[in-house]
Amino acid sequence: MSLMGLTAVSLGKKIKAGEVSAIEAVQEALASIHEKEDVVNSFVTVEEERALKRAKEVQKGIEDGTYTGALAGVPVAIKDNMCTKGVLTTCSSKILENYIPAFSSEAVLRLEKAGAIILGKTNMDEFAMGSTTETSAFGTTKNPWNIGHVPGGSSGGSCAAVAAEECSYALGSDTGGSIRQPSSFCGVTGMKPTYGTVSRYGLIAYGSSLDQIGPVAKDVTDCAVILETIAAHDKKDSTSVERKDCDFTSALKDDVKGMKIGIPRDYFGDGLDAEVREKVMDAAKTLEAKGAVVEEFDLSLVEYAIPAYYVIACAEASSNLARFDGVKYGFRTDEYDGLHNMYKKTRSEGFGAEVKRRIMLGSFVLSSGYYDAYYLKALRTKALIKQAFDKAFSQYDMILAPAAPTTAPRLGDSLNDPIKMYLGDIYTISVNLAGLPGISLPCGKDSKGLPIGLQLIGNCFEEKKIIQAAYAFELTREYEHCPLAAGK
Amino acid sequence: MANIISDETIEYVGILAKLELDEEEKEQAKKDIGEMLDYIDKLNELDTSGVEPMSHVFPVHNVFREDVVANGDGREITLANAPEKKEDSFVVPRTI
Numbered sequence: 001m002s003l004m005g006l007t008a009v010s011l012g013k014k015i016k017a018g019e020v021s022a023i024e025a026v027q028e029a030l031a032s033i034h035e036k037e038d039v040v041n042s043f044v045t046v047e048e049e050r051a052l053k054r055a056k057e058v059q060k061g062i063e064d065g066t067y068t069g070a071l072a073g074v075p076v077a078i079k080d081n082m083c084t085k086g087v088l089t090t091c092s093s094k095i096l097e098n099y100i101p102a103f104s105s106e107a108v109l110r111l112e113k114a115g116a117i118i119l120g121k122t123n124m125d126e127f128a129m130g131s132t133t134e135t136s137a138f139g140t141t142k143n144p145w146n147i148g149h150v151p152g153g154s155s156g157g158s159c160a161a162v163a164a165e166e167c168s169y170a171l172g173s174d175t176g177g178s179i180r181q182p183s184s185f186c187g188v189t190g191m192k193p194t195y196g197t198v199s200r201y202g203l204i205a206y207g208s209s210l211d212q213i214g215p216v217a218k219d220v221t222d223c224a225v226i227l228e229t230i231a232a233h234d235k236k237d238s239t240s241v242e243r244k245d246c247d248f249t250s251a252l253k254d255d256v257k258g259m260k261i262g263i264p265r266d267y268f269g270d271g272l273d274a275e276v277r278e279k280v281m282d283a284a285k286t287l288e289a290k291g292a293v294v295e296e297f298d299l300s301l302v303e304y305a306i307p308a309y310y311v312i313a314c315a316e317a318s319s320n321l322a323r324f325d326g327v328k329y330g331f332r333t334d335e336y337d338g339l340h341n342m343y344k345k346t347r348s349e350g351f352g353a354e355v356k357r358r359i360m361l362g363s364f365v366l367s368s369g370y371y372d373a374y375y376l377k378a379l380r381t382k383a384l385i386k387q388a389f390d391k392a393f394s395q396y397d398m399i400l401a402p403a404a405p406t407t408a409p410r411l412g413d414s415l416n417d418p419i420k421m422y423l424g425d426i427y428t429i430s431v432n433l434a435g436l437p438g439i440s441l442p443c444g445k446d447s448k449g450l451p452i453g454l455q456l457i458g459n460c461f462e463e464k465k466i467i468q469a470a471y472a473f474e475l476t477r478e479y480e481h482c483p484l485a486a487g488k
Numbered sequence: 489m490a491n492i493i494s495d496e497t498i499e500y501v502g503i504l505a506k507l508e509l510d511e512e513e514k515e516q517a518k519k520d521i522g523e524m525l526d527y528i529d530k531l532n533e534l535d536t537s538g539v540e541p542m543s544h545v546f547p548v549h550n551v552f553r554e555d556v557v558a559n560g561d562g563r564e565i566t567l568a569n570a571p572e573k574k575e576d577s578f579v580v581p582r583t584i
Contacts, residue, residue: 308531311528318504327571347508362505363505382542
């Protein structure tokens with residue numbers, strides 16, 4: 001098996017033991033990228049020379065004891081909305097087509113400090129706005145399980161790269177499900193931590209009150225190790241939380257005895273694909289057989305999460321994306337007449353249709369006369385949704401649900417109906433509104449051979465509970481390599 | 489469609505959003521925003537009277553520090569991204 005077929009932690013062990021070098025690992029990753037990129041298109045930028053140079057440095061550092069961590073020498077792919085010093089960072093948008101950051105995001109710096117080797121930057125929906133990676137200005141990423149289908153989004157490039165074994169693991173970001181949903185579609189494991197756990201410094205903002213960076217990997221152990229590496233309080237992010245309980249790997253225990261798991265009845269109603277329902281309920285039975293106490297309950301307010309989310313996320317986006325004006329960096333239009341015309345033309349030519357749609361909606365809901373009716377109404381709804389989760393977590397250790405109502409749609413099927421695309425986020429979006437941690441991991445496939453994701457949702461700061469249950473569940477299954485990764 | 493977006497509203501939102509839309513894009517935006525608002529109007533089914541708007545799930549405070557330069561001189565690397573520059577400055581069209 002290729003080194004990229006191993007989990008990040010297994011590869012790290014081999015490198016540490018001297019069985020393979022960091023250089024060989026990077027060479028294998030680059031060979032895999034060369035072989036598959038024409039088909040999958042997971043990456044916007046591949047930094048071949050830089051990665052090889054860095055591999056030599058890291059290998060030396062491993063040998064002289066500078067790098068001792070589990071991820072030392074292991075190649076990683078970074079979603080293209082995280083700034084990387086000296087490396088093109090586009091957010092998959094024309095407006096940042098030439099942007100080379102002067103600094104790196106905190107999550108990337110923490111990985112590098114642990115000896116990670118960055119291979120390149122992964123494709124995404126433009127500014128993370130989308131659920132299919134089709135809104136990218138640099139081409140669509142294909143699902144490695146079936147290239148006629150989308151990988152999900154917005155971290156579709158990161159999830160496809162992990163599934164296609166073009167890297168050992170990746171970082172994604174999750175504003176409304178952007179790690180969990182593509183992880184589900186690509187048959188990999190992805191985690192969104194509690195809001196404030198990973199610094200957002202250097203993450204190009206979409207919806208600041210919702211955005212979190214998290215790991216995408218082949219298994220739960222990798223996710224716990226990666227999260228442990230990137231989670232830390234950071235003064236440069238005013239929403240960063242000081243936590244003393246970031247030893248996530250301590251939760252990797254095969255024990256769910258007595259754990260109380262709630263299944264929201266309202267997540268299993270209309271719109272949920274029958275095969276997805278079956279596999280997710282099978283997973284619940286597996287956990288029950290291992291000693292968990294599984295009960296159904298009514299979460300309530302589920303249908304209000306998506307409208308509240310789109311008001312809040314678009315409002316924040318309209319403000320966050322005001323900085324892209326063609327003055328200090330990025331694309332500037334060729335011809336213009338005065339300053340305001342330059343702003344307008346630059347933005348109109350630089351942003352794609354979905355980004356413009358969300359900026360327009362966000363500007364509208366924040367405008368005088370509509371602010372109370374839409375924006376404040378959405379924030380009040382968010383408070384009620386948070387209360388509904390508080391009530392659920394007073395009774396249950398975690399919530400078990402699908403990550404998405406269906407498996408990966410066919411390419412092109414989602415884009416022509418935005419509201420339909422938004423509805424695909426129904427099981428992930430409220431988690432962001434309430435700041436909760438959530439993990440998606442494979443629990444089976446449908447009759448078309450497309451992966452199905454199981455989502456476990458925890459209360460704020462209770463990642464360990466969902467990591468432990470996810471780990472226990474995962475031990476009942478074998479990791480399945482996608483046909484493309486297996487060379488078929 | 490219950491929410492009809494007028495030409496004036498789209499013009500105004502375009503000014504706020506600093507976006508210049510052509511006629512076709514304007515018609516599309518009117519339709520899109522109208523449909524989204526119809527969908528968002530679902531929130532009106534909820535009684536939220538007496539509920540405080542929640543902007544952050546945890547209490548968030550401003551983070552202060554002494555006003556001391558901590559990140560060094562990034563002039564050159566920062567200006568390297570400028571679409572147009574002159575000496576140590578970004579060049580923009582005349583503003584007044």
